[in-house]
Structures are given as C-alpha cells and as structure tokens.
Amino acid sequence: MGNVVKLTDMIKDNPTLRVYQGQGYLDEKTISVSDVYRPGLELTGYFDFYPEKRVQLMGRTEISYAAALDSDMRQRVFSRICQPDTPCILISRGLPVPKELTEAAAEAHTPILISNDATTYLMSMVTQYLAVKLAVRTSIHGVLVEVFGMGVLLTGDSGVGKSETALALVQHGHRLIADDRVDVYQKDHDTVMGEAPRILKHLMEIRGIGIIDVLSLFGSGAIKDETEISLVIYLSNWDPKANYDRLGFQENTRVICGIAIPQVTIPVKVGRNMENIVEVAVMNFRAKTMGFDATQTFDNNLTSLIAENTAEEKREKAEKDKKSGK
Structure with missing residues (x-):
C-alpha cells in the first residue's frame, strides 16, 4: 500500500481549513492522491470518469451552478459526488453549503470542510501539501547543511569528517538540517528536498563527545527542518596517487530521486580547513550558476x-x- 495522509493531519497542518460537518468520522478518512478535483461536469450528471478518491473542491462556479439546479437534481448529483472513498468535500471562500450536499455527505460519511481562501489558492495549497506528504522518501548516508542559503549534502566514507565539517560550518553561522542520515524526496521535476528523520532531528554525533543537540547549543538560527539539495560534496580521504581535478573542468553529478545533482569531490587531508573549502566551493558553484566561471x-x-x-x-x-x- 502506498503513502496516505490522514485527513485529521491535513486539517491540523492547515489552520485555514475548518470542519463544517462530519467531525465524527474524520478519523476514518485518508487521502492517497495528491491531485485536487473540481467536480464541474459531474454537476451536469456526467460521472463516467469521476475520480472519487480525490479531495473534491467546490468554489464560486460550482456552488452558483448548483444553486441554479432544481432540488431533485442537486440531490442526485451530490449523492453521487459523495462516495465512501471520497476523503472530503472542500468549500472555498466561505460559501454557503447547499442543504442537499450536507444530506448526501452525512449519508456517505463524507466530511465537509470550509475555508475563506480563494479557490485557486486553496487548490494550489492543498495540492502542494499533499504532494509533499505523499512523496516517496528514501534515505542517504551523509550530512545536510545549508551554506549561504544553499542546501549542501556532504557525503563520503564513514569517519572522513562529515559531521566535524558540518559542526564547524554551524559555528560559522550556517545551518544544520540532518546528520548521519538524510531523508530525501522529489518535490517536483527539478527539485530534491532533504530533511532529518524525526529521531535524529537537530542532533549530531561527534566522535569523542557523543550526541549533541545543535538547537540547545547554538539556538534556533543554527537549524532548519528541510532544504532543497543544490550541491553534493563528496569528501574523500587524501590519496597521493589519485588524480584530483585541479582546474575545475570535470563536471560530475549524483542522481538522487531520479534527478542529477551537481557533485564535487574534495580530498580531506590533515591541515586542510574543510569548512572554509566547503564555503568556497559553494560560492564558486553559485558564481557558475550566475554565469561567472573562473x-x-x-x-x-x-x-x-x-x-x-x-x-x-x-x-x-x-x-x-x-x-x-x-
């Protein structure tokens, strides 16, 4: 079974949504599809391809059209719109809810939610929320930090110094998202997001010290819940026989969630100030994206x-x- 979102969670996470009817059966409703549907043709009686498993959104157009129908027609179409698998009916702009809709929804145990937000905004907001919550997540071994506002995934073999480098970056004023394990998901066609697993949120493991709480030690400005991964930096142990890129002509990538993310390899050697090098790597990458290529x-x-x-x-x-x- 794929990911699902509890309707109660969606209401809790979006304060503009209010329960108009159906409080008693909210707990039994889940959402498995991120798309939101506006039942337009269904109001005319056409139900051949009705997606009953989606959140059904009704705005000014749908409510005004329904008001022009006779009561019997409204009763028929609303009884078919409200199905047992329908997560909820969502009414925008605080519009009045037709009596026939409340009756059909009560019979089918379909909750009715209401919001004062505009229809297009509400559709975008709910779709984006569900897309994030329903996205398939995977885990990557590494440390995710935000350097100069850019999400940087530090990867490399265990013991190479990823956490120590991230700690030094936090002391430089940058922000930690996740240490040791990063949960990643695809937000859209070009964007990969990273966040910390709930059990590791705001925590870091520093060898010789143990687990530290970054939030308590450095304050709220030193952490962030999630960020877009824009650059991958692979930290490798220094190998004198290796042929490292000295001019910057090599352009490598790492595929995460089907999206190619630019990657640079930085050798780790005693005496090298890794946090400064990471900062310069990020500034250089940003300069390249703006057209300034050294x-x-x-x-x-x-x-x-x-x-x-x-x-x-x-x-x-x-x-x-x-x-x-x-």
Missing part, C-alpha cells in the same frame, strides 16, 4: 595567450625571412 576565464586567458605567442612567432619569422631575402 575555469572558463582561465581557459579564455590561456587561449588568448597562445594566440598572442603564435602571432609573435609569425611576426618574428616574417622579419627573419625578410632580412634573409626570402
């Missing part, structure tokens, strides 16, 4: 220098040839 600048300078030297050699050769009478 690697490209170096390449352009090198190309220009080679062209100048070639031109100078040609001039010298031409002068020699002229003097020799060739």
Whole structure:
C-alpha cells in the first residue's frame, strides 16, 4: 500500500481549513492522491470518469451552478459526488453549503470542510501539501547543511569528517538540517528536498563527545527542518596517487530521486580547513550558476595567450625571412 495522509493531519497542518460537518468520522478518512478535483461536469450528471478518491473542491462556479439546479437534481448529483472513498468535500471562500450536499455527505460519511481562501489558492495549497506528504522518501548516508542559503549534502566514507565539517560550518553561522542520515524526496521535476528523520532531528554525533543537540547549543538560527539539495560534496580521504581535478573542468553529478545533482569531490587531508573549502566551493558553484566561471576565464586567458605567442612567432619569422631575402 502506498503513502496516505490522514485527513485529521491535513486539517491540523492547515489552520485555514475548518470542519463544517462530519467531525465524527474524520478519523476514518485518508487521502492517497495528491491531485485536487473540481467536480464541474459531474454537476451536469456526467460521472463516467469521476475520480472519487480525490479531495473534491467546490468554489464560486460550482456552488452558483448548483444553486441554479432544481432540488431533485442537486440531490442526485451530490449523492453521487459523495462516495465512501471520497476523503472530503472542500468549500472555498466561505460559501454557503447547499442543504442537499450536507444530506448526501452525512449519508456517505463524507466530511465537509470550509475555508475563506480563494479557490485557486486553496487548490494550489492543498495540492502542494499533499504532494509533499505523499512523496516517496528514501534515505542517504551523509550530512545536510545549508551554506549561504544553499542546501549542501556532504557525503563520503564513514569517519572522513562529515559531521566535524558540518559542526564547524554551524559555528560559522550556517545551518544544520540532518546528520548521519538524510531523508530525501522529489518535490517536483527539478527539485530534491532533504530533511532529518524525526529521531535524529537537530542532533549530531561527534566522535569523542557523543550526541549533541545543535538547537540547545547554538539556538534556533543554527537549524532548519528541510532544504532543497543544490550541491553534493563528496569528501574523500587524501590519496597521493589519485588524480584530483585541479582546474575545475570535470563536471560530475549524483542522481538522487531520479534527478542529477551537481557533485564535487574534495580530498580531506590533515591541515586542510574543510569548512572554509566547503564555503568556497559553494560560492564558486553559485558564481557558475550566475554565469561567472573562473575555469572558463582561465581557459579564455590561456587561449588568448597562445594566440598572442603564435602571432609573435609569425611576426618574428616574417622579419627573419625578410632580412634573409626570402
């Protein structure tokens, strides 16, 4: 069975939603589909493809159209809209709820919720909330921090110094999201989000010290519940035989939840200030995304220098040839 969201949780997490009817059977309702549906054709009696498992949202258009129907027609369509599998009926703009809808919903044990929010806003808000809650989550071994407002996933072998580097970054004013294990999920086609498992929230393990509570030691400004993962930094133990990228021409990625995230590899060696290097890596990555690429600048300078030297050699050769009478 896939993920589900309890209707009671959705109401609790979104204070603008109020229970109009059906308090007694809220606990038995769950939502398994993130899409929200506005039953328009159904009000005309067309139910061939009615998605009864979605949250049904009615705004000014639906309520005003229903008001134009006769009472018998309203009773028929609302009794078919309110199905046992329907999580709830959601009314926007604080609009009046038709009597026939309250009767049909009571008979089918379908709760009715009401909100003063505009219909389009309400549809977007509920859809986004359900998409996040229903997203499939997976775990990655690593540490997630937010550096200069950018989510950075620190990965590498156990004992390489991920947590110590993250702790130093927190002391520099950056924020911790998750230590040791990061729960990740796909928010949309281009975005991967990371958060801490509930049992590890705000906690870090530092070898020699043990478990520390970052919130109590550094305050609320040092932690964050979740962030978008924009960059992966792989910390590897220094290997003198390894061929590390020295110019920045290599562009690697790591696929997380089906999305390729840029990745850089930083060798860890005694005496290297890893937190400063991570900060510079993030600033350099941000500069590249804004079109300022130091690697490209170096390449352009090198190309220009080679062209100048070639031109100078040609001039010298031409002068020699002229003097020799060739």
